[in-house]
Amino acid sequence: MCDLPSEPLQYTAIDMQHRQLNRTIAIATGLLMCAVYVLYTFHACLLSGLHRSLRQSPSAQPAAGGTTLAPTTQLPHVRILGSLVRIVPLTVEDGATAGKRPPAAPLRLVSPAATNTTDGSPKYRFLRQQGLRPSRHLPDALIIGVKKSGTRALLEFVRLHPDVRAAGCEVHFFDRHYAKGLAWYRHHMPPTIEGQITMEKTPSYFITREAPRRVRHMNPATRLLVVVRDPVTRAISDYTQARSKKRDMKRFEELAFTNGSAGGVVDTSWGPVRIGVYARYLERWLEHFPPAQLLFVSGERLIADPAVEIGRVQDFLGLKRVVNEKHFYFNSTKGFPCLLKSEERSSPHCLGKTKGRNHPHIDGAAIDRLREFYRPFNQKFYHLTGINFGWP
């Protein structure tokens, strides 16, 4: 056990009293600060609640309607296709609540021939919420042909334009389904909003005898796009497609010439050969449409320089040049221009595998003979169109 001096013992007792006092003061200060904080928070809540109820009071509501949305005048406006559009929050669903909204003025003058879409996809719901009423219209422009010349590429490229909407598949109205009537045809068109043009492509229209008259009957102002390609490569492409469906097909040379070889007469009754006599079909179209209503697109240039051809197409359709070289890249594996993105896909992609097939080897003499056969028809076609396509 150790002995401690008495003075140090006395000092420790005083020190403990001081410490006790300090602790009491610290606790009291803490309590005071808490009380001040609680009072402040309560006050702030009270003020913001008052402010909210003032904003929701009837005098602050828009005159028409009585919607729970912010007053109409406070909604942001944006310009879409040259029209001022009120932006309504997307969270408001169609139905009872939306029905209370003040009616938005339709921006499209819907023609009596148009059918309102019932498409419930988010895109159209969004447009309806903006007061835009998408509706289906008969085509303003048609890609009428020519089969295997690049018609799909042309359609996919031109529909990159935001003001173009196109039927995805070939509708075959003017050749196979004409009896079903224009209402049937219109129903196959995509919904559009004001300022957008409707397009469709069916390459067999070009060679359908009744098609020019029927298209004119639908609308004499219809713009017609014709993609053309060297008729010899077109014939081989046509044959390649047919052969892909029928494995035991005869060789190209056997079908293209009456005696089965290049030494014989060109068999113009065979579809792949006959279709390449473009001038013959064009003359029929020119009986019903003025030349200014037709645009001829080079299938070769559509591959070599798609932006240039699409530039011409946009001008012809009266569209701003939006689709340009920035939309394309050349895919060296495929050997064709492909798209960086499209309406359907946001990643780079090429046309399907049925476009840009490998062609079978065709005897050189057969090709020469076919070139010779087409030459006068090509000249006539150049004369009718005023364009020298430069086919060999």
Ligand SMILES: Nc1ncnc2c1ncn2[C@@H]1O[C@H](COP(=O)(O)OS(=O)(=O)O)[C@@H](OP(=O)(O)O)[C@H]1O
């Ligand atoms: N970018 C691009 N990608 C792939 N293919 C392209 C492209 N541009 C033009 N082409 C050429 O289009 C040819 C097919 O023509 P169509 O689309 O008119 O064919 S169809 O009539 O609709 O069946 C197709 O013919 P084939 O090469 O014989 O397959 C192509 O040569």
